[in-house]
Amino acid sequence: MLVWFWLAELAVALAAYVAVDGIELGIGILSGFAATASWRDRMVASMAPVEDRHGTWLVVAGTFLFGAFPAIYSIAFPALYVPLSAMLAGFIMRFAASELRRKAHPARRLWDHVLFAGSLLAAFAQGVAIGTCAKGVPLDRVHCTGNEFAWASVFPLWSGIGAVLCYAMLGAGWLALDGAADLHRFGCEILDRLTPPTICVFAAMFVTALITHPLIETRSRLHPALFVLPALSAGRRARRIGRGPCARRISYRLDRMATA
Template identity: 55%
Template sequence: MLTWLWIAELAFALAAYVVLDGFDLGVGILSGFIGNMSLRDEMLATISPVWDGNGTWLVIAGTIMWGAFPPVYSIVLPALYIPLAVMLIGLIMRGVAIEFSHRAGQSRWVWDMLLFVGSLLAAFMQGVSVGTYAQGLPVSQLRYTGTGLEWCSAFPLWCGTALVLGYVVLGAGWLVLKGEGRLQQFGRTAASRLAPLAMLFAASIFVTTLVAHREVEARWLAHPALFVLPLLCLLTFFGSSQTARSGSARLPYALAAASCLLLLLTLAASLLPYVVPFDVTIFDAAAPESTQKFMFWGAGLFVLPLIVVYTYVAYWVFRGKVSREHGYH
């Protein structure tokens, strides 16, 4: 019973991270295409109050994996040392750039460049990591037996590009939601143009996965109702583009977030009960029951609900439209 609880909490943490930190990484990438410094300051003001809290969900997901599913942690980490290290470098660059750009003078261009490059690196390497995981890792007796370079192939790199596009659409939707005037119009233009491209990338990943993995193909053909998930994912990306054009303030972000959640659901539907495709199941990887109970009384019962409350309060306090004058700094 507790094993499924930890799977649910891990899925919740990953979904929260993608939906929340995804938009501020997307905004960071979009900032590289803004030449007007005043407009860039408004853009940063939309994410300044929340970007650091959003990253907490990635830490929670890693902690749950380490404590509740240690074999998965021991397999995935060495397989992804390089992309995860580059991702962390990108996240550090993004965080430092956000803090320093508000105080910089002549060096402002350096921090603006680091914000763009750091956000792009972090987003791309997260997609590469997901693609490497989804294509399967060499495992023998719950031990990783690969070279650490499985990510250097077409499918993971394609997934990295797809996730960058997905995050950019999320970021554009966030600018539509939080911005006004020129900033909001920039978000609408970006969302309307890039959401269809993200939709095409997502469709190509679905098709490639079905063709490359017979286990996934067999599962989906045996349960045709599962095809509703990718179809809804593609439709919500399309809807994000259309609502950005139509003038809605909330729907572009909401539909882009729904697309990302549907992508995660599609991945889960394709793999579960495997947590390392297609070698290690949830129950193979689960920690001893005593460990899971110990985690439950701390992380499960108090820490996760506390982070949820903190996140809600932060977004409630900083609700509404923002501008350069009303930013966090």
């Protein structure tokens, strides 16, 4: 019973981290596509309510994993040295850029590029790490027998691309909900543009899993709904984007802002 308690705590900490830091990563990625420097500044300023709050959840999740599941910690980390090191490098780049771009005016454009690159690197590395864990690592009892390049395969790399797209969509959703009218339109446009490639990437991940994991292919043949349900869900999402409750809430908020 205690194991399930710590597992639930770890899941909550990871979910909180993804929700909060995902906004910062997404806006950092989208900042590289801002039309003007003013737009970029306003996009970065919109992160103020959630800025610098993600570190707590990441530390909590790491503490839970180390204290409650030491075997998993010792097995997974040797196979994830490269993506986790890349993620930390991305965090350092993003933190430095967030602070220095406000002060180093002559080199502000440089730090804007560093902010974009750090956010992109951290998001991609997280996706690769998740994909590596989902794919599995070679084991000998409780010891990892693979090398540091267990992540260098098709499925983890697709997972990295999927993580970048998902974080970008999360940042776009934040801009659509919390941004001014022009940032709202920019966020909605990004959501419309990113939905089809995101669906394609997850479809590629599904096909890759079928090809590389015979067990998944066998279960999919025994349960055809595993093919049908994802396709129906993707089609429904693609058709109804922009018409859901979230979009109506955004439109209502904009109407109130216009009449205020």
